[in-house]
Structure formats: structure tokens, C-alpha cells
Amino acid sequence: MISRRxxxxxxxxxxxxxxxxxxxxxxxxxxxSGSSGGTAPAQAGTVSLVGAGATFPYxxxxxxxxxxxxxxxxxxxxxxSIGSGGGIRQISAGTVDFGASDAPMTADEVQKAPTKLHHVxxxxxxxxxxxxxxxxxAPLKLSAxxxxxxYLGTIKKWNDPKIAEGNPGAKLPDKDIAVVYRSDGxxxxxxxxxxxxxxxxxxxxxxxxxxxxKWPVGLGAKGNEGVTGQVKxxxxxxxxxxLAYAKQNKLPIAQLRNKxxxxxxxxxxxxxxxxxxxxxGDDLTASLTDPAGEKAxxxxxxxxxxxxxxxxxxxxGQALAKFLWWALHDGQKHAAELDYAPLxxxxxxxxxxxxxxxxxxxxxxxxxx
Amino acid sequence: MALLGAEVNxxxxxxxxxxxxFAITIVLVLGAMAIQMWVAARPSIAHxxxxxxxxxxxxxxxxxxxxxxxxxxxxxSSLLALGIAVPISLGVAVFLTELAPPWLRSPVSFLVELLAxxxxxxxxxxxxxxxxxxxxxxxxxxxxxxxxFLPLFQGPxxxxxxxxxxxxxxxxxxxxxxxxxxxVLRAVPDSLREGALALGSTRWxxxxxxxxxxxxxxxxxxxxxxxxxxxxxxxxxxMVIGNRTDISVSLFAPGYTMASVIANEFTEAxxxxxxxxxxxxxxxxxxxxxxxxxxxxxxxxRVGRAPEGARG
Numbered sequence: 001m002i003s004r005r006x007x008x009x010x011x012x013x014x015x016x017x018x019x020x021x022x023x024x025x026x027x028x029x030x031x032x033s034g035s036s037g038g039t040a041p042a043q044a045g046t047v048s049l050v051g052a053g054a055t056f057p058y059x060x061x062x063x064x065x066x067x068x069x070x071x072x073x074x075x076x077x078x079x080x081s082i083g084s085g086g087g088i089r090q091i092s093a094g095t096v097d098f099g100a101s102d103a104p105m106t107a108d109e110v111q112k113a114p115t116k117l118h119h120v121x122x123x124x125x126x127x128x129x130x131x132x133x134x135x136x137x138a139p140l141k142l143s144a145x146x147x148x149x150x151y152l153g154t155i156k157k158w159n160d161p162k163i164a165e166g167n168p169g170a171k172l173p174d175k176d177i178a179v180v181y182r183s184d185g186x187x188x189x190x191x192x193x194x195x196x197x198x199x200x201x202x203x204x205x206x207x208x209x210x211x212x213x214k215w216p217v218g219l220g221a222k223g224n225e226g227v228t229g230q231v232k233x234x235x236x237x238x239x240x241x242x243l244a245y246a247k248q249n250k251l252p253i254a255q256l257r258n259k260x261x262x263x264x265x266x267x268x269x270x271x272x273x274x275x276x277x278x279x280x281g282d283d284l285t286a287s288l289t290d291p292a293g294e295k296a297x298x299x300x301x302x303x304x305x306x307x308x309x310x311x312x313x314x315x316x317g318q319a320l321a322k323f324l325w326w327a328l329h330d331g332q333k334h335a336a337e338l339d340y341a342p343l344x345x346x347x348x349x350x351x352x353x354x355x356x357x358x359x360x361x362x363x364x365x366x367x368x369x
Numbered sequence: 370m371a372l373l374g375a376e377v378n379x380x381x382x383x384x385x386x387x388x389x390x391f392a393i394t395i396v397l398v399l400g401a402m403a404i405q406m407w408v409a410a411r412p413s414i415a416h417x418x419x420x421x422x423x424x425x426x427x428x429x430x431x432x433x434x435x436x437x438x439x440x441x442x443x444x445x446s447s448l449l450a451l452g453i454a455v456p457i458s459l460g461v462a463v464f465l466t467e468l469a470p471p472w473l474r475s476p477v478s479f480l481v482e483l484l485a486x487x488x489x490x491x492x493x494x495x496x497x498x499x500x501x502x503x504x505x506x507x508x509x510x511x512x513x514x515x516x517x518f519l520p521l522f523q524g525p526x527x528x529x530x531x532x533x534x535x536x537x538x539x540x541x542x543x544x545x546x547x548x549x550x551x552x553v554l555r556a557v558p559d560s561l562r563e564g565a566l567a568l569g570s571t572r573w574x575x576x577x578x579x580x581x582x583x584x585x586x587x588x589x590x591x592x593x594x595x596x597x598x599x600x601x602x603x604x605x606x607x608m609v610i611g612n613r614t615d616i617s618v619s620l621f622a623p624g625y626t627m628a629s630v631i632a633n634e635f636t637e638a639x640x641x642x643x644x645x646x647x648x649x650x651x652x653x654x655x656x657x658x659x660x661x662x663x664x665x666x667x668x669x670x671r672v673g674r675a676p677e678g679a680r681g
Contacts, residue, residue, distance in 0.1 A: 083636030109639065178527065183612030183629075185429075185637030208430035211637040219529050219623050220612025222493075222633060229497035229608075234505070234528065 047319040048076040053087020053100025056187050056242060057303045060123055060338050061100070064331050068323055075319050084187055085211070091117060091306045097316055099306035102187025103211070104285035116309040118354060119284045120324055123332075124275055124341040126243040126266045126300040127192045129254040132231050133158060135173050140254040141166040141263045144290070144298070147256070148200035150177055150238060152207075153217035158236060166257065173236065180230045180239035183220030185211040191301040192240050195289035199298075243271075244339035258298045259290055270297035271341035280347055284354060300341070307358065314360040321365040324355050406652045413645030421649060427614040429634070434646040436653060438614040442531070442624035443657065446606060447599040449535030449620070450542055455592055457539070458546035465547075466554040467576060478551065485544035493608030496537050501528035501609055504536075509621055524619040527611070532620040534610035538602055542595035549594060553587030554580065589669045593662060600658050603628040627654045 058081035065077045082090075084101040091099030092113040104119055129147065131140055146162045149155035155162055159172040182189045193209040207213050221227045224245040231239045231251070243266050246253055255263040264270050274296035280286045288300045305324065311317025328351055332342040343351070358365045413421065417434050424435020461481060465474050505528030512522045557580050565575035581588070603626075611623020612633065627650050638644050 085637040085639050088639065106639070176525075183607065184633040185635075187637075210430040211639075212429045212634050214426075214428040214430070214614065218613075219527065220625075220633075221497075221529075222607050222612070226497065226608055229494070230501075230529065233498055233502050 045074045046076060047074060047315055048078065049097045049316060049320055049323070050078050050080075051087075051098040051100060051305070052080040052082050052090045052096045053306070054084045054102045054187060054303055055081040056084075056102050056125055057100065057123060057340070059244065060335060060340050063334050063338060064327055067331075067334065068326055071326075072322075075323065077323065083185070085185065087306065091308075094312075098320055100304065101306060102301060102303045103190045104283070104304060105306070117306050118309055118358070119304040120307055120351060120354060121280075121284055121302040121343060121347060122305055122327055123303055123335045124271050124288070124300055124343065125303060126271045126297055126341070127188050127195075127240050128243050128246045128251075128266050128299070129238060129240055129256065130228070130231055130246055130251040131238045131254060132235055132252075133173065134235055135171045136252075138167075138170060139252065139265070140170075141257070142254050143257040144199035148196050148203050150179060151181075151196060151215070151217070152200070152203055153179075166263070175236045178234055178237040179215075179218030180221050180227050180237055181215045181218050182223070182227060182240070184222050186223075187211065187301070187303070188224070188240065188242055189213065191289065192299060194287055194301075195299045198287075198290040247339045256298050258294075258296050259292055260294045260296075262294055264295065264297045266297045266300075268336040268339075268341040270295050271300045272344055274298070274300045275302070275341075275347065276344040280350065284347075284351060302343075309358060311358065311360040311365065314363065314365070317358065317360045317365045321355055321358050325352075325366065328352065328355070403652070403655060406648050406655070409648035410645050410652050412641040413649045416642045416645070417649075421646070422653070425614070425616060427630075429638070429643050432640070432642050434642070436627070436646075436650055438616050439625050439627040439630050439650060440653065440657065441616050442534075442610065443600060443626040443628070443654070446531060446534040446538055446610065446624065446626055447596060449531065450538030450599045451592065451596060453535065453539035454543045454546055454595060458543050458550060458591075458595070459588070461543070461547040462550035462554055463576065465551050467572070467580070478548065481544050481547055483544075484540065485548075489541065489602060489605040490608075492537055492541060492605040496533060496605060496609035500536065501533055504528045504530075504533055508532075513621075520618045521620050524617070524621045526621060527623070529609055529611040529623060530621050531610065531624045534606045534624065534626070535620070537605050537609055538599045541602060541605060542598050545598055546591045546595040549591035550584075550588050553584045553591065556587070557583050586669050589665060593665045596661060596665070597658060600654065600661070601628055603632045607632060627651075627657070 058079070061079050061081075065079060068077065069075065079100070084103060087096075087099040087101050088105055088109055090096045092109070094114065099117075102125075105113075105117065110117065129140075129142060133140065140163075142163065143166050146155060146160075146166065149160070149162055156176060157174060158177055159174050164170075164172055190209065190211045193207070193213050196207070197204040197209040207216065219230065221230045221239070224241045227239040227241050228245070228249055228251060231237045241251070243253075245251075253266060255265050258264050273293050274288050274291045275286075277291045277293035277296055278286050278288055285304065286302065288302065290298050307320060307324070308317070311320070328343070328348055332348075335342045356364065356366050413434060416432070417424070421434060421436055422440070423437055424433075425437050426433050426435045427438065428434075461477075465478050469477065505526050509522075509526035509528070509532070513526065516522045561579055561583060562575060565579040566572075570578070606626055607629035610626065610629065612625050612629065613623040614625050615622065617624075631647050631650055631654075635644075635647050638647055
């Protein structure tokens with residue numbers, strides 16, 4: 001009896017003490033350094049934004065959110081990286097304040113959404129070819145024909161003339177190429193297949209572009225880490241992963257021949273160069289694969305945030321617009337640190353106009369918009 | 370007395386109500402899940418019809434969905450896992466209850482149960498970095514050389530494939546089967562053991578003719594539990610099975626399972642038919658699990674009755 005009573009009292013006390021403990025540090029939070037605006041934000045002015053979507057830009061977004069929160073403690077942003085498809089579904093259903101997607105919404109999806117949504121390009125990423133050929137000293141150089149041939153299964157050996165042609169003097173082994181692809185639906189696959197469909201009509205007709213496709217050859221591995229694991233442990237494999245992931249894991253990265261005929265290494269400069277040479281449409285979306293440009297890396301893409309044109313909640317809408325503005329300017333310098341590439345200047349000007357056009361009812365969200 | 374009786378009854382009624390509520394909750398949750406999946410799957414059922422179950426082509430780009438490779442991969446990998454795990458698990462259980470010296474029992478059973486606590490993503494990573502290279506460099510060449518005349522062991526040695534998937538699953542379900550079997554064997558009355566031994570049985574005969582028949586239905590239950598885990602396992606197997614929608618006899622070839630394709634493609638799937646196809650696979654997995662359970666139970670019921678008469 002006694003023990004039971006003790007248990008009950010313990011159970012009752014637990015939430016009480018917890019809530020007391022929780023309510024305390026609220027006041028003593030941010031520390032002495034004032035916010036950028038000069039006036040300290042009021043307690044009641046805390047705005048919390050919820051977003052969901054793409055996993056690919058997640059490292060950059062979480063960096064942005066923590067940096068932005070340091071400067072503006074009144075804004076709490078919670079981003080859930082549940083995948084682009086989920087991001088589009090959630091913003092269409094109105095359950096989040098903003099969505100995120102690597103691939104732009106399709107015309108069908110835009111039409112089905114109950115309210116008008118806008119794309120806001122935030123950063124640039126690239127897909128790179130990684131490989132495991134123990135004999136090879138210098139970085140592998142591949143033409144578009146070679147890449148599409150390998151992923152179509154028409155190029156079977158590492159010493160195929162189409163591969164040898166780009167690598168004069170390299171010792172290419174007479175071994176079968178083991179092809180690895182992403183088995184999980186991903187923006188990475190969407191960008192890579194978009195590239196393959198542009199450079200090879202045979203690929204376009206046989207396979208097509210998408211987040212999950214029916215690959216003619218190879219083994220499927222789950223996620224960037226799965227592809228990396230298979231490539232690292234299996235000699236004579238080839239695979240594709242995100243640039244940021246390949247860089248951070250120090251994987252060998254192939255140079256690709258672009259439309260202008262130059263072999264290009266993926267760097268922040270070559271990726272931004274790819275975006276600079278592309279005409280961006282009114283909806284601020286564009287495919288960046290196989291661009292013109294001498295210095296342009298051929299497999300890169302934008303990633304987008306999805307926002308409502310007409311925000312239901314004005315306070316939230318204003319906070320989001322300010323965050324977008326910040327990401328577009330101050331945020332860009334964090335991109336290269338994390339192996340993403342900053343947006344080209346011309347696009348930033350266009351995107352500024354789009355953010356200024358966001359509204360809540362009849363009120364613009366940004367002053368001077 | 371009357372007061373006391375009323376009190377006991379009230380408690381009984383309450384207890385009965387609460388227990389019934391819990392039991393009904395399970396049924397409701399199961400029903401709600403099935404209905405939800407059915408509703409989500411309707412666009413795909415309308416789109417593909419029966420072709421969904423017998424079709425071999427899975428091409429989201431062209432909205433062509435056939436689930437046969439996934440059904441095949443799920444069944445083959447799970448049965449392969451059972452084939453490996455059941456003898457090992459029974460050996461462990463018999464050793465621990467009947468043969469091992471008492472001081473060895475708890476540490477060994479503790480270690481076996483520890484296997485069940487390892488997260489499946491860890492098994493998957495181990496599969497990528499240790500098991501697959503081992504299979505590619507050692508086991509698959511060996512099997513190809515010795516048993517290569519069988520179509521099961523032909524083709525290139527890639528490491529990743531159905532064999533790797535089956536082995537990973539076998540390791541994962543061994544603790545389930547062995548610990549439940551151990552409890553079942555422990556529940557066999559000592560009088561039976563002593564009786565068999567007193568009649569002049571050897572250890573093996575007592576085990577074979579007295580203890581195992583007594584424990585049979587419990588052991589089959591343990592195997593069904595393990596099978597359930599194998600059918601539903603997602604993360605570890607998708608990391609090693611190769612994820613190709615092919616049906617090939619060779620265990621060296623890559624395959625795909627139903628749970629894996631849902632986990633792989635659901636987050637990025639768009640379009641009603643595509644999402645519906647993934648939901649329909651969920652529904653099929655539900656059905657396959659149900660059918661296998663019923664078949665196993667029927668098997669126990671039939672097999673369990675025959676020797677009882679023979680023994681008597």
C-alpha cells in the first residue's frame with residue numbers, strides 16, 4: 001500500500017517539477033549580445049515556423065536556421081527533412097509554413113495545390129561520378145557518351161575505347177564495370193537521370209528521367225552512404241552521389257566533359273557557372289543539366305523552398321519572408337563552406353522581386369515590396 | 370459477505386471491460402490500417418488490376434507497376450533466412466536447455482539475446498562493409514566451384530544479392546527463434562525427461578522422441594515469429610540485397626523485397642497511381658504475412674495430431 005502511494009505521488013510530482021524546470025530558463029536564454037535590429041525582441045514576439053521537404057539541402061538549411069536564430073532569437077524554425085515528395089504533399093495540404101523540393105513541382109502538382117505556391121531557389125548542388133579503380137592515378141575523365149553508355153549497359157569494360165579516349169596514357173584495366181545506382185527515390189537520381197536523358201536519346205527512350213527509374217544495369221544501394229559503401233568496398237565500381245557527400249568523404253571524383261568540350265571538375269565556381277548560363281523562367285525554375293558555358297559543370301541543379309503567395313498568418317509570413325531575404329544574401333556565403341554553390345547574381349535579383357511580391361491578404365510581407 | 374461479493378464483482382467487471390477494450394483496440398488498429406491501405410491503393414488497383422500481382426515490370430517513369438519481383442524476393446529471402454536460422458536456433462535452444470553446463474547457460478543466452486538488440490541499420494552497415502566483400506571474395510567463389518552445377522549458385526560474384534539478404538535476415542531472426550524455443554523447451558516437464566531416460570532412452574532418443582514432440586507447436590510458433598520479422602525487415606536487407614526488380618533463380622543475383630521498395634520509394638513518390646502502387650504492395654505484404662501464418666498454423670495442427678495417435 002505504502003509503496004503504491006509513493007509511486008502515485010512520484011508520478012504526480014514528475015510532470016510538475018518538469019514543468020517548473022522548463023519554465024525557468026525561458027527568461028535567461030539568448031545571452032548578452034543584442035540582436036541585429038538593436039531592440040531586443042519581446043518574449044511574446046516569438047514566431048515559430050515549420051517546414052518540411054528535401055533531404056539534399058538539409059545540412060545547409062540547418063546551418064542557416066541556427067545562424068539565423070543566433071541573430072534573431074525571436075524566430076524559431078523547425079525543418080524536417082522528410083524528402084521532396086513529402087515536402088510538396090505537406091505544403092499542398094497546408095500543414096507546414098514552407099516546403100522544400102529539389103525538383104520543381106510538376107504542372108499537375110501546381111494545379112492540384114489549393115492555393116498559389118511559389119518556388120524560391122536557395123542554393124545549387126551537384127551530382128558527381130565516383131569510382132573505384134585501384135590502377136588509376138589521375139582523376140578519371142568521362143565524356144557524356146561514356147557516362148550514358150555505362151549506365152545503359154552498352155559500355156561493359158573499363159578499357160572501352162569510349163572511356164580510354166578521355167584518359168590518354170591512363171592504365172585502364174580489362175575488367176567489368178560494376179554499376180551502382182541509388183535505390184531510394186531521390187533528387188540526386190532525378191538530376192542525374194535528367195542529365196542522361198539530355199545527352200543520350202537512347203537513354204531517354206529506354207529509361208527516362210525521374211526520382212526512381214528502371215535502370216538497365218547495376219545494383220541499387222540505399223542513400224549516398226549506401227552507394228559510397230558499395231563503391232568503396234568493391235573494386236571496379238562506378239556510382240553517383242551528391243558533391244557535398246563525396247567531398248566530405250574524400251571520394252575520387254570524375255571530371256566530366258561539358259557541352260563546350262572541356263573536362264570540368266565540380267567546384268562552387270563551375271556549378272555557379274552552370275546556373276549563370278541558363279535562362280530561368282518566370283516561376284524561377286530551370287533545369288541546369290548539360291548547360292552551355294566553357295567552365296560549366298554539367299550535372300547540377302537548384303534546390304527550392306516552396307512558399308504560399310498569400311500567407312494565412314501575417315506574422316508567420318513576415319518572419320518567413322525575412323528569413324528568405326537573409327538566406328538569399330547573408331546565407332549564400334555558408335553555401336560554399338558546406339560544398340553547395342552560391343546562386344548567380346542575376347538570379348538573386350529576380351528572386352528578390354519574388355520575395356517582395358509575397359503577401360498576406362492585401363498587405364505585402366516585406367516593407368517596400 | 371454480500372458487500373464483499375459485490376465489490377469483487379465490480380472489480381471483475383471493470384477488469385473484464387478493460388481487457389476487452391485492449392483486445393478490441395488491436396483488432397481496430399489492424400482493421401483501420403487495412404482499410405486505409407485499401408483506400409490509398411485504389412488508384413493503383415484501378416490502373417493495374419491483376420497485372421499488378423503477376424507483372425514483372427516496375428517502371429515509375431512510365432507508370433507501369435508489377436509487383437511480382439518484390440513478392441518473389443520477399444518470399445525467397447525469408448525462406449532462405451529460415452533455412453539457415455532454424456537449425457542454428459534449435460541447436461542453440463537444445464544446447465542451452467538440455468546439454469550445456471549450468472554456468473554456461475546464462476552468458477550464452479545473454480549473448481544470443483543481445484543480437485536481437487542490435488539496430489538493423491548496424492546489421493546493414495556490417496553487411497556492406499564485411500559480409501558482402503566476404504561473400505564476393507570467398508563464399509560465392511567456393512559455392513560456385515563446388516555447387517556450381519545447380520542454377521542456384523551460378524552467375525557473377527557481386528557480394529550484394531539474395532544470398533547476402535538471406536544471411537543478414539538469418540542472423541537477425543536467430544535470437545527470436547532461439548530464445549522462444551528455449552523457453553518452450555524449458556517448459557517441458559522434467560518428469561517426461563526422467564521417464565524417457567528411465568525407460569533406457571539415450572539423450573538423443575529422449576530429445577527426438579519425447580521432448581521435441583512435446584514442444585513442437587511452441588517451436589513452430591517461434592519459427593512463425595521469426596518469419597514475421599524476416600518478412601517485415603526493411604533497413605538491413607535493403608542495404609545488401611542489391612535492389613533490382615529482377616527475378617532470377619541464382620542466389621548470387623540481386624533482388625528486391627516488398628518492404629524495401631516501400632521504404633525506398635515512398636518518401637519521393639508523387640502521383641496517385643505511384644503512391645497507390647506502393648500502398649498496394651503494403652496491402653500485399655499484409656496478405657502474404659497472413660497467408661503464411663495461416664498455412665503454418667494449419668501445418669502445426671495437422672502434424673501435431675498425427676503422431677499423437679501413433680505415439681499412444
